[in-house]
Amino acid sequence: MTLRDLPSIDGLLSSEAGAALRAEFGHTLAVDALRLEVDRTRAAMRQGLPLPAAPDLVAGARRWLRVQLAASLQPVINATGVILHTNLGRAVLSQDAQRAMLAAAAGYSTLEYDLSRGERGRRDDHLEPLLRQVTGAEAALVVNNNAAAVLLTLTALARRREVVISRSQLIEIGGGFRIPEVLAQSGARLVEVGTTNRTHRGDIEAALGEKTALLLRAHTSNFKLVGFTTVPSLTEMVELGRAAGVPVVDDLGSGALLDTLSFGLGHEPTVQESVQAGAALVAFSGDKLVGGPQAGIVVGQASLIEKLRKHPLARAVRADKVALAGLHATLLHYARGEAVDQVPVWRMIAMTADNLRRRAEGWAAELGRGTLVAARSTVGGGSLPEETLPTWALALESEHVSALAADLRQATPPVVGRVEGGRLLLDPRTVLPEQDEALLQALRNVLS
Numbered sequence: 470m471t472l473r474d475l476p477s478i479d480g481l482l483s484s485e486a487g488a489a490l491r492a493e494f495g496h497t498l499a500v501d502a503l504r505l506e507v508d509r510t511r512a513a514m515r516q517g518l519p520l521p522a523a524p525d526l527v528a529g530a531r532r533w534l535r536v537q538l539a540a541s542l543q544p545v546i547n548a549t550g551v552i553l554h555t556n557l558g559r560a561v562l563s564q565d566a567q568r569a570m571l572a573a574a575a576g577y578s579t580l581e582y583d584l585s586r587g588e589r590g591r592r593d594d595h596l597e598p599l600l601r602q603v604t605g606a607e608a609a610l611v612v613n614n615n616a617a618a619v620l621l622t623l624t625a626l627a628r629r630r631e632v633v634i635s636r637s638q639l640i641e642i643g644g645g646f647r648i649p650e651v652l653a654q655s656g657a658r659l660v661e662v663g664t665t666n667r668t669h670r671g672d673i674e675a676a677l678g679e680k681t682a683l684l685l686r687a688h689t690s691n692f693k694l695v696g697f698t699t700v701p702s703l704t705e706m707v708e709l710g711r712a713a714g715v716p717v718v719d720d721l722g723s724g725a726l727l728d729t730l731s732f733g734l735g736h737e738p739t740v741q742e743s744v745q746a747g748a749a750l751v752a753f754s755g756d757k758l759v760g761g762p763q764a765g766i767v768v769g770q771a772s773l774i775e776k777l778r779k780h781p782l783a784r785a786v787r788a789d790k791v792a793l794a795g796l797h798a799t800l801l802h803y804a805r806g807e808a809v810d811q812v813p814v815w816r817m818i819a820m821t822a823d824n825l826r827r828r829a830e831g832w833a834a835e836l837g838r839g840t841l842v843a844a845r846s847t848v849g850g851g852s853l854p855e856e857t858l859p860t861w862a863l864a865l866e867s868e869h870v871s872a873l874a875a876d877l878r879q880a881t882p883p884v885v886g887r888v889e890g891g892r893l894l895l896d897p898r899t900v901l902p903e904q905d906e907a908l909l910q911a912l913r914n915v916l917s
């Protein structure tokens with residue numbers, strides 16, 4: 470067999486296997502993959518390797534195409550017990566939200582159309598009534614995410630002017646969101662007051678002047694400052710702001726609409742509290758504790774919301790129709806008072822340790838492997854730092870626990886657990902009930 474015996478691309482394409490390859494991937498991709506495979510084989514033959522049979526060449530091309538075209542964004546089973554796992558996509562959406570998003574994706578909609586007048590309508594109008602109802606604010610605007618909401622707010626209201634903020638609130642959220650950098654990007658000038666651990670009313674008062682556009686509070690969503698610390702409350706900031714004619718903007722981050730205290734957690738400030746305290750604008754995420762799709766929500770004074778809406782940046786950070794539809798369905802759960810039952814994030818927060826124990830016991834019984842251990846789940850997603858919820862996890866012992874964790878990550882569907890104390894823990898809190906069977910199957914395959 471010599472290089473001259475290598476089949477031609479046309480020959481391969483017209484073989485039975487080649488026809489199947491074309492049927493699966495289309496002509497262009499099939500030709501590209503076969504060329505690569507033939508080139509690779511030619512190089513291998515020069516190294517003395519034998520000529521493979523034609524169907525094997527086609528099979529090589531097919532393997533390559535499958536790897537190239539596989540979606541890298543794929544569903545996983547989250548057994549980490551971190552409810553708002555940013556790396557795993559934050560909030561799981563309610564059934565109503567999923568249906569609404571599918572409907573918005575599958576057809577035309579009134580996104581920017583007024584049916585009664587047969588004219589152009591406003592994308593912003595769909596969410597405002599519900600957001601007013603749920604948060605008690607006067608007006609609302611929805612953009613792409615909370616980072617965009619904060620950037621838009623600072624740009625539209627404070628460009629070339631000053632923004633006063635406590636040094637303890639110059640926060641960094643994961644993924645490159647840092648308050649000083651967002652401020653710099655907005656063109657506003659940062660005026661930091663107080664010290665890392667203590668900021669007093671007087672510090673803020675002294676900084677307020679002619680050039681002050683805003684007083685900013687940023688929720689320290691992913692860390693806790695303990696010990697000899699103080700910072701003026703939002704109410705105090707609003708008082709100081711009113712005296713100086715300066716609006717207070719509250720970057721709340723997680724945006725709880727329900728009180729986490731009633732679930733045995735610490736208190737996460739709610740949107741309603743910020744509105745009531747008199748914040749002129751409150752910005753928060755759609756996919757953290759709201760439990761909806763990715764979005765940035767700003768609620769507050771109508772005159773300020775109007776300024777944000779009219780700013781050119783608003784067009785660049787607008788929310789997409791699918792997200793708007795999902796957010797609407799999610800907010801309806803709050804308006805109807807059914808969020809704890811219907812919004813998966815709250816359902817997971819509300820699960821009792823007894824229920825979780827029964828589920829983990831069920832897994833252990835089905836598998837005949839593993840032990841039950843008391844563990845802690847976390848809310849995550851930049852909310853309630855240091856706060857945990859009691860849970861029961863299935864613990865798998867192995868001499869090679871990181872290899873076991875890696876094998877489970879490679880399973881179909883992939884399972885992500887948590888390695889703790891030399892064991893692999895699987896926390897039922899974040900595993901959706903309908904995923905139990907798939908989880909057990911993946912475990913059986915990996916453990917056998």
Ligand SMILES: *Cc1c(COP(=O)(O)O)cnc(C)c1O
Pocket residue numbers: 614615616617619642646687688689690720721722723753754755764765850851
């Ligand atoms: C999470 C968070 C943000 C960023 O929100 P995204 O929706 O991820 O863009 C901004 N500020 C605070 C305080 C946050 O917690």
